[in-house]
């Protein structure tokens with residue numbers, strides 16, 4: 001009988017172990033707790049939610065709502081247990097974190113195909129099937145080992161990302177395409193500000209609420225990658241010489257350069273997503289929406305990812321992984337969870353689930369059909385393993401990384417999203433008919 005080592009009993013590791021074990025694969029699940037705790041983990045039990053107890057929206061016109069619906073259909077342990085331990089949270093799914101973690105642990109411990117080993121893994125056997133799901137706060141000894149396996153230049157320790165918005169949510173009448181000094185093919189989308197608009201934006205930015213840093217995050221200093229609000233506090237005009245520099249950027253037909261310009265850079269091959277250049281920030285998510293929506297053209301922007309700056313160990317998946325979450329250079333090694341560059345509790349669990357399903361089918365000698373980007377769970381696996389992504393940053397699920405409907409339709413965005421969800425769930429049903437949930 002085949003055997004797989006799974007490293008880390010977090011959201012991704014538990015999901016992968018359970019998916020494998022339910023398909024008849026023997027699993028050795030390694031977890032460093034309770035001997036070793038990361039700076040953010042405190043419970044002895046598995047699948048610990050280290051921060052919020054919310055698993056986010058449950059609505060199907062929302063990307064994460066769709067991802068959850070797909071996972072439920074595919075037999076997700078995390079979804080099943082969340083349902084059993086949920087607490088009232090309006091349109092969102094939130095859980096009693098202790099009960100949730102305990103129930104997941106009980107199910108894992110009771111599984112006849114799973115052996116739990118409480119041990120910090122420091123070495124990976126490269127000829128044994130292994131799923132590495134050690135999370136964003138992977139222990140330092142394992143980090144050293146990962147450097148050996150992936151190459152040091154392919155391992156990142158900090159996530160300093162600017163917000164990403166969908167192109168379709170921008171007010172294109174207010175923005176202009178162009179590169180600084182016309183050096184390029186007009187690749188950037190530029191948002192001009194006059195003096196009054198800049199002043200209002202500036203005041204809102206420097207007084208906006210920021211996320212308090214955890215003790216272990218304070219040591220990380222980034223010259224050249226400073227939070228936008230910190231830079232702004234250095235002086236009223238500092239941003240005009242930094243990310244809001246207008247020099248060399250003039251809308252067609254304009255006599256003068258604007259007072260300030262915010263630039264948006266294409267973020268995916270399909271040009272459906274754009275990041276706000278230089279806007280890495282510690283602002284709270286709600287504050288980012290409020291303050292950045294003051295930028296002309298971004299009034300109704302849909303943020304598919306907010307800016308973050310936190311410790312986060314992740315690999316350069318577009319270079320290293322295939323869409324089965326397998327290491328291209330070694331057929332025995334797989335990665336799952338936040339360490340692959342998916343972002344969020346549900347996204348992490350979904351990668352563990354899909355990785356487990358694919359690997360179990362392979363080991364059981366069954367056909368493996370890779371889910372495409374018309375489904376949320378497939379789109380995420382393809383996004384992180386998409387070799388054309390140049391500047392890789394972790395990504396939440398969103399409709400922007402999923403396939404278009406394939407036909408033109410005049411409908412509100414939420415209706416189009418619902419149609420994408422219906423299409424995706426129908427595809428998952430087809431997948432299930434082929435036995436992929438088993």
Ligand SMILES: Cc1cc2nc3c(=O)[nH]c(=O)nc-3n(C[C@H](O)[C@H](O)[C@H](O)COP(=O)(O)OP(=O)(O)OC[C@H]3O[C@@H](n4cnc5c(N)ncnc54)[C@H](O)[C@@H]3O)c2cc1C
Pocket residue numbers: 007008009010011012013030031032033036037038040041047048049050051052053119120121122133134135136137138139141142311336337338339343344345346348349
């Ligand atoms: C401080 C912080 C707050 C976050 N808050 C949120 C939030 O509110 N909402 C959200 O959606 N996402 C949040 N995230 C992002 C992410 O969703 C979570 O980190 C999520 O838990 C990732 O799941 P995972 O399974 O990849 O890793 P984890 O859940 O962290 O699981 C990894 C497991 O591996 C174990 N491990 C590590 N190294 C070893 C080793 N060498 N040997 C054996 N075991 C090992 C760990 O003890 C842990 O149990 C946060 C991340 C961080 C760091």
